[in-house]
Amino acid sequence: MKSNTAETNTPAIAAPAPEAKAAAPNRASSIISVARSAAGLLVAVALVWIAFSFLTDGVFVSDRNVTNLMRQTAITAMVALGMLVVVAQGEIDLSVGSFMSLCVTVVALLEASHLVSPWVTVAAAIGMGVLVGVWNGTWVARFGLPSFVATLGGLMLFRGIALALSGGRTISGISEGIRFFGDAFLSGPVLWVFLAIAALISLLPLRHLNDPARRRQALVRAILGFASVALLSWSTLSYLGLPMPVAITLVAAAILSWMLTNTVWGRHVYAVGGNRAAARSAGIPITRHLMTSFILIGVLTGLGTLMFVGRLGSAPPESGLFLELNAIAAVVIGGASLYGGTGTVPGILLGALLMQSLSNGLSLLNVPTAYQNIVSGIVLMLAVYVDVLSKRGGKLFVRP
Known part of the structure; x- marks a missing residue:
């Protein structure tokens, strides 16, 4: 009888063990979820601002620098908004930085010629965004190339064309009409x-x-x-007021946020990224949605180009360098998953602000560009790692 009792009691004692083991990943997942939430991002931004304010003796939070930071963030955020729609569908666009370089060059050449009005220049920037979006979307949605490969080709192609057109020189002569997009204020x-x-x-x-x-x-x-x-x-x-690039970006963000949360198109975007096979079975037009996402990021990058050129008043040959990585980092830090199916506009705005705050603060501390790139690379890797952790329940290591 004792032997039988021992045998029946053993499973009852051993049963809680798996639950105890499972509790740790659940707690880790909860911590990751909070860290990637809007509240967590706001805390992170606040800590970065406090640190740089202390290290720069208050220069970081001065009116002038905050305005400059908002202008810089607006350009990254504008491109990141388009990247959100692409990433939410399980794709990626590595060509946006090089496309901005090409678009900046074309805009500057048009302005320097003094033959067209600013409205023609604006139409040209947006039109180029549509054409580049169709180009990338066709390779991905129609020909079936992985977006990584198709847009990597675009990265080299567009940068090469930009350098050929500019001759590697800075182009100036930007009119006041275009300067309005990057230099004006709402007051x-x-x-x-x-x-x-x-x-x-x-x-x-x-x-x-x-x-x-x-x-x-x-x-x-x-x-x-x-x-x-x-x-x-x-x-x-x-x-002085609200910088025009910030106003334009906030309007674009509000429109995109409403579309993603309140329209059939928005629900389909997340459905395509969440489970493409199920989305196809449900009759969602995958090809059309992928084409639309690449056109959208092209148009938003075109608008970002106008803001960039308007702020600088010229077109340097290195325009848009690493912009694609900053946009991807903003998207991932903002809570979107590179696996697709998730992401919010407020999160992306905070992610862009965090990335640009780090860059701005390091610049104020006279940290060399090489080390700034090192920090940006580490932040990007950590953000993607946190995304991976969230997918595997908070487990730190891959099981051998």
């Missing part, structure tokens, strides 16, 4: 109206307070959104 009543609309949009999640399942998330999103608008108001009202 006065227009700025107040813009900030009021932004505040109202930030409070939209509160409409879900009556839904118990979404109440907590809605409250957190509303608080974070309103806090972001308050920070934006403080930084703009205390200086």
Whole structure:
């Protein structure tokens, strides 16, 4: 009888062991989830700002530098918004930096000729974005090339054409009409109206307070959104106003966020990246969605080009260098997965701000560009590693 009792009790004692082993990955997954959330990203940005403010004796958070930081972030964020749609469908675009170099060169040549109006230049930048999007989309969606290979080819192709057109020289002579996109400010009543609309949009999640399942998330999103608008108001009202690149990027972000969360197209974007076979079985037009995503990132990069040229007033031959890596890093840091199916616009904006804050702060500390690239590379690798961790339940190592 003792022997039988021992045998029956043994499984009862041993049973909790697997649950205990499984608890660690679950806790790790929860920590990763919080770190990649909007709240976690805001904390990370705040820590970076505090650190650089201390190291630069307050220069980092001065009105002038904050305005400069917002302009720099706007360009990276604009491209990252397009990268989000591409990555959410399980693809990638490595050609955006080289395309910006080509687009910058063409825009500068048109401006330097003084033969066309600024509106023609704007149309040319957007039109080039459409053509490059069709080019990349055709190779990926129609011919079936992996997007990594197709856009890597574009990276070399577009950079080569840009250097051939510019002769490796900086082109100047940008008109005031194009400078407007990168150098102007919203101020006065227009700025107040813009900030009021932004505040109202930030409070939209509160409409879900009556839904118990979404109440907590809605409250957190509303608080974070309103806090972001308050920070934006403080930084703009205390200086010259809201930089035009920031205003353009925020408008584009608001439109894209609404499309991704409230339209059939947005649901299909995540469906294609989440499970392409299931999406195809459900009748979702995969080819059309992939083409649209590459056209969208091309157009947004074209707009980013106008902001870049307008801010500098010239077109240096190294324009767009490493832009694709900064955009990808912003997307992954912002919570999107390189495996597809996830990602939010607020996360991407915060990811771009974090990346640009690191670059800006290191520049203020006179850290050489080589070491800045080292830091950016490490941040990108860590961001992708965190993405991988989230997919395998928080396990640090691959099982041999």
